[in-house]
Amino acid sequence: MTGVRGPSPLDDLNRRLAAIRERRRDDASETGPDDTAKSAMGYALRIGVELVAGLVVGGGMGWLLDMWLGTSPFLLILFFFLGAAAGMLNVWRATRTMNLPDAPGD
């Protein structure tokens, strides 16, 4: 609150507009998924189901193939593990971006 002349409101507006335009042009690869606690809880809700769905889909596929090919229960067992692996893969994909060096802290 001294007499020193701060940046004029128009300069400030110009700068903010430029920043917004810059952001508009950005591509997905440059800006990560958005930050904030909201997305942290979003992650938490995402990954639990991912594991279970892997087992269910893998087991279901194996069971259907078994019914079709008459190889019960070997494909069920095989696809159960493949489904588990796929579930793990999905979890890893979902959480990978959290560890990137430019990811928002904590």
Next chain:
Amino acid sequence: MATEADHGAGGHSPLAQFEIKRLVDINVGGVDASITNSTVWMLIAIAAITLFMVIGMRRGALVPGRWQSMAEMSYEFVAGMLRDNVGTAGRRYFPFIFTLFMFVLFCNLLGMIPYSFTVTSHIIVTFALAAVVFIGVTIIGFARHGAHFLKLFVPSGVPIFLLPLLIVIELISYLIRPVSLSVRLFANMLAGHTMLKVFGGFVVALGIIGGWAPLAFVVALTGLEILIAFLQAYVFAVLTCIYLNDAINLHH
């Protein structure tokens, strides 16, 4: 969902709230197209969204009022989500993502009104939404990249003898998507509303002396459920964006 035995309890079963009731019987060529309470609440959700957007943007003032501010915020929120996750190429899919987000959000929130019906607590509804996303994204992928889209299933830099195994795993991981997308929303809604009802039952059972503890818990749970309603709509939309990104930019 409720069995015949639950009817005798006069709707006190915590699962009675998920029961589909037929209001108007309509039969189109052997297909049961009756109007149920689920249909009614979907229509209410659509009407509420339309009212929200139309009334909010009616004035179109430069300095927005409260309603216009909320309508603009929801637009900005989805637009930002799409930009962050897909980039500029995803701009043309904005109407779909916005519709999806608002529909899920309003169905979740309307379900929080006492005596209402939660449309998203039925897996057939959420699975239908997820299937539309899954099939749509696959078609967009093939339309944009043709056979190159199949490269999504072939991880790069893998020894040739591991490739058959990894392709199967990638394929399953792709097929998991609609299941996990629908189960997540459905399970959260089902569990949350059942829990509210169970604790509500405790309040009645313990009466005026002991009922205060579960009542306080129900109040806290209601707040949590409203948060979950927002979060699940957000997660559903953000995952759709991520899947769209895979199909458009061809990398996980």
